[in-house]
Amino acid sequence: xxxxxxxxxxxxxxxVAVCPVNCIHPAPGEPDFGSTEMLYIDPxxxxxxxxxxxxxxxxxxxxxxxLTGRLREYxxxxxxxxxxxxxxxxxxxxxxxxxxxxxxxRSLPADFAPLRIAVVGxxxxxxxxxxxxxxxxNAEVTLIDRLPVAGGLVRYxxxxxxxxxxxxxxxxxxxxxxxxxxxxxxxxxxEDVTAEELAAHHDAxxxxxxxxxxxxxxxxxxxxxxxVSATSVVSWYNAHPETPADAVPLxxxxxxxxxxxxxxxxxxxxxxxxxxxxxxTDIADHALAALSRTPVREVVLLGRRGPGDAAxxxxxxxxxxxxxxxxxxxxxxxxRTGAAVDAAAPGExxxxxxxxxxxxVDWARSPAGDRRRIVLRFHSAPAEALGSGAVxxxxxxxxxxxxxxxIAAGLLVRAIGYRGVPLAGLPFDAATGTVPHEGGRVAGLPxxxxxxxxxxxxxxxxxxxxxxxxxxxxxxxxxxVAGALPTPSxxxxxxxxxxxxxxxxxxxxxxxATIDRAERARGRDAGRPRVKLATVxxxxxxxxxxxxxxxx
Numbered sequence: 382x383x384x385x386x387x388x389x390x391x392x393x394x395x396x397v398a399v400c401p402v403n404c405i406h407p408a409p410g411e412p413d414f415g416s417t418e419m420l421y422i423d424p425x426x427x428x429x430x431x432x433x434x435x436x437x438x439x440x441x442x443x444x445x446x447x448l449t450g451r452l453r454e455y456x457x458x459x460x461x462x463x464x465x466x467x468x469x470x471x472x473x474x475x476x477x478x479x480x481x482x483x484x485x486x487r488s489l490p491a492d493f494a495p496l497r498i499a500v501v502g503x504x505x506x507x508x509x510x511x512x513x514x515x516x517x518x519n520a521e522v523t524l525i526d527r528l529p530v531a532g533g534l535v536r537y538x539x540x541x542x543x544x545x546x547x548x549x550x551x552x553x554x555x556x557x558x559x560x561x562x563x564x565x566x567x568x569x570x571x572e573d574v575t576a577e578e579l580a581a582h583h584d585a586x587x588x589x590x591x592x593x594x595x596x597x598x599x600x601x602x603x604x605x606x607x608x609v610s611a612t613s614v615v616s617w618y619n620a621h622p623e624t625p626a627d628a629v630p631l632x633x634x635x636x637x638x639x640x641x642x643x644x645x646x647x648x649x650x651x652x653x654x655x656x657x658x659x660x661x662t663d664i665a666d667h668a669l670a671a672l673s674r675t676p677v678r679e680v681v682l683l684g685r686r687g688p689g690d691a692a693x694x695x696x697x698x699x700x701x702x703x704x705x706x707x708x709x710x711x712x713x714x715x716x717r718t719g720a721a722v723d724a725a726a727p728g729e730x731x732x733x734x735x736x737x738x739x740x741x742v743d744w745a746r747s748p749a750g751d752r753r754r755i756v757l758r759f760h761s762a763p764a765e766a767l768g769s770g771a772v773x774x775x776x777x778x779x780x781x782x783x784x785x786x787x788i789a790a791g792l793l794v795r796a797i798g799y800r801g802v803p804l805a806g807l808p809f810d811a812a813t814g815t816v817p818h819e820g821g822r823v824a825g826l827p828x829x830x831x832x833x834x835x836x837x838x839x840x841x842x843x844x845x846x847x848x849x850x851x852x853x854x855x856x857x858x859x860x861x862v863a864g865a866l867p868t869p870s871x872x873x874x875x876x877x878x879x880x881x882x883x884x885x886x887x888x889x890x891x892x893x894a895t896i897d898r899a900e901r902a903r904g905r906d907a908g909r910p911r912v913k914l915a916t917v918x919x920x921x922x923x924x925x926x927x928x929x930x931x932x933x
Contacts, residue, residue, distance in 0.1 A: 383427040384434060385448060387455040388696040389441040389545040390419035393509075393844030396433035396442060402426055405433060406468055415845060418694040421462035438552040439843075440545040451703035458695065461728045489518050489858060495561075496584040496861060497873060499523040501570050504533020505843045506833025507589030508553035509850035511562070518858065521561045521873065523583065528622065529567035529888040529920045530896055531557060534591065535843065537619045540647040541662035542654060544910065549843050554897075557890050563873070565880045566888040567921065573883040576806025576829070582871035582879070585828045585857050587821075588807065592799040592814060592834040598639060602766030603795075606630070611644050611796035618651055620665035620913035622920060629668075630771070631675035633791020634748050637775045639763050640796035641684040642692035643842075646701060648794055649680040653707050653753040663904070663911045679748035681712075681788060683777060684759045687721045688731040691759075698733055701755055708754035713739040715760045715780050744788045761786075766793050799839035813838060821853030822860065828867045830857050886917060892924030899923040 386396075386405075397408045397420070404426035407413035422433070424445070434442040445456040489496070498514060500507045503526045514520045524531065535550040556562060570579060570588075579586050595610035597603060607630055616624035636652055638645050651659070656673040684691055688711070691698075701709050711734055713719040719739060725731035734757070742756060758777075764785050767774040772793050776785045801814035808817050808824055815838055816823055816831045823829040832853040833846050841849075860866055871879075881887055888896070896914065900923075903912035914920045 383424040383429065383445050383456075383459075384422050384431065384442050385424075385445040385456045385459045386420055386422055386433075387441050387443060387448070387452050388700060389439045389543065390696070391439045391441070391546065391549060391844035392417075392420060392842055393438065393847040394420065395436045395438055396420065399432040399436045401430060401432065402428050404428075404468075406462075409848060415841065415848060417462075419696060421459045423463050423468050424456075424460050425463070426468065438549050440548055451699060454699055455696075464728070489861060493519075493861070496520045496866075497523070497582070497869065498857070499525055499579055499583040499586045500589060501525045501579070501586065502533060502589030502591060502833070503531035503553075503566070504538075504589060504591060504833070505535060505549065505553070506591070506836075506846040506850060507533065507587070508556065509846045510587050510589060510832050510854055511556055512553070513850055513854040515556060515559055515561060517854075519561070521563070522559075523873075523876070524557070524562060524564045524566075525568050525570060525579075526566045527569040529886050529892075529917060529924060530914075531564070531566060531893055533589075537616055537621045539619075540615075540651055541618060541659060541664035542651065543647075544662060546843070547663070557893060562890065563877070564888070564890045564893060565877075565884075566893060567886040567917075568880050568884045571805040574879065576804070578879065580828055580867065580869070582869055582873070582876035583828075584861070584866050584869055585830060587830045587832055587853060587857070588804065588816065588823075588835060589831075589833045590801075590804060590835050592801040592839040594800045594802050594814075595795065596798045596800055598763055598795050598797065600763055600765055602768065602772070603793075605766050605768050605772050605793075606770065607768065607772030607791055608766050608793040608795070611638070611640070611648050611794055612799065614648050614794055615644065618664055618668040620663075620668075620915040622915060622917045626665075626667035626915070629671070630792060631671055631677050633789075634676050635679045635681065635788070635790045636677055636792040636794065637681045637683060637763070637788055637790040638794040638796055639683045640692070640798075641682050641757070641759075642796060642798070643694055643697045645682055645794075645796035646693050646697045648796060649682055649755050650701060650704060650707075652677055652680050653755060654704065655706050658705070661909060663909065663913060665913060665915055667915065677792075678753050679756060680754075681756045681758055681790070683761045683763060684757070685762045687717055687759050688734055688757070689721050689725060689729060691730060695730055695733055698730070702733075702737065704755075706753060708752055709737050710742070710754055710756045711737050711739045712742045712756050712758040714741040717780070718759045721759075744786055747789070763793070799834065801835045801839070804835075820856040821849075822856050827860075827865060886921040888921065888924040895926055896920055896923045 397405045404423040539546045595612045617629045722734045761777045764778045765776040774789045778785045803809040821830045900911040
């Protein structure tokens with residue numbers, strides 16, 4: 382028997398580190414690491430020890446002979462990766478090493494006083510950096526977030542029907558109460574405190590602020606009511622406190638989503654999933670209520686290129702193919718679409734659509750039938766959002782109609798990527814939406830570093846941040862050894878007082894734990910894993926042990 386890695390693979394390579402026979406690839410240091418959609422277990426080398434499954438932070442690894450339903454396809458996906466490849470040689474048998482004093486190649490010398498390092502952002506990038514520092518050095522870490530709750534994209538960016546992926550948050554949460562961690566949540570850098578003040582109280586500052594803005598389509602009608610970003614939709618169903626409960630109007634039978642990356646598929650899937658299935662997740666109360674009464678029966682995903690160039694991962698497409706009560710359809714009015722699917726070789730992304738129903742959709746008619754469905758339409762681009770007081774249709778350019786095709790829809794969602802925004806006090810490259818850096822070191826600003834999407838651009842999932850953080854922390858420690866870090870003028874106590882004076886809604890580790898207990902208690906009452914508090918006042922009140930007022 383062998384093990385197989387499945388849909389929720391986060392690519393952080395924790396499994397690689399514990400495999401005794403080197404059967405999981407691509408591994409860190411190999412050419413393909415970081416560029417493949419997921420990691421793969423070589424069925425010829427796996428010895429069925431289960432170490433990888435025990436170590437996986439997102440529960441993505443299972444014995445292949447126990448896979449059921451849609452997960453059965455992952456046994457073949459793992460094997461297909463090795464067809465035509467020569468994997469590195471496996472170790473003949475498990476190797477066991479006697480325990481000695483731990484040593485870390487990137488640790489600071491023993492005579493170094495503990496560094497005080499601030500990490501701005503508590504999403505995966507920031508937490509991987511904090512983890513690296515806490516495990517490999519004696520640094521004292523201040524975790525800062527503008528929201529009064531930690532988690533970043535794990536809490537507010539992962540779809541509610543992907544609970545295993547959200548499990549990565551539990552791994553990070555173990556560091557929230559670490560004895561060398563101080564949490565300052567509800568503190569906005571650039572508003573409550575400046576970058577200069579932050580630097581004056583710490584030996585170094587790591588910015589993990591992500592890419593919070595969305596890219597625009599640049600078409601007429603884009604600003605009509607009913608035209609929203611995927612960022613807003615994802616924040617809406619995840620109870621982000623800065624997204625109102627009425628941010629996503631679901632008033633028509635059809636929704637058009639521009640883009641075919643994983644976020645676009647997440648949005649489409651959540652909008653057509655049976656609300657009864659979502660009721661067992663941590664989806665926002667207001668989103669669950671809206672989805673329970675929505676008339677939406679069809680979501681159209683527009684892709685500018687063909688099915689072979691789609692941005693979604695194979696695992697996310699497979700999830701759509703097996704969504705209960707939902708039909709997946711390929712609009713093949715453009716002959717290039719069907720031709721690409723038929724010509725695709727086994728293992729290619731387009732080949733996964735070979736058994737999907739094809740239809741020359743008549744967009745002049747309302748969605749037919751009682752079942753909900755998702756339509757993949759390739760070789761199409763939005764040209765205009767039509768409507769007077771709100772979106773009523775989207776005009777799409779295609780090869781079959783010089784004037785374009787009009788698709789009736791009451792909601793237009795742009796899911797064409799994220800973009801970083803400037804942070805006061807840091808340099809910013811407007812062309813790339815990132816902070817200029819060298820190995821994570823902010824250009825021209827000693828003692829300041831970046832990690833995650835604000836460093837490399839909005840690419841890569843949760844696990845990609847581990848290697849990214851490793852590089853940044855390595856650069857920081859090299860600077861420390863070289864004596865290149867500025868000496869802070871303020872103490873940790875000074876910063877605590879400064880933060881407390883600047884933010885009335887400051888939350889520490891104890892308050893965060895109180896929020897967690899409150900949300901889990903609400904979840905128990907509703908038969909759900911948790912019910913999130915959806916506004917800043919609710920979160921702050923819960924952190925202080927008070928009663929919260931239900932939103933909506």
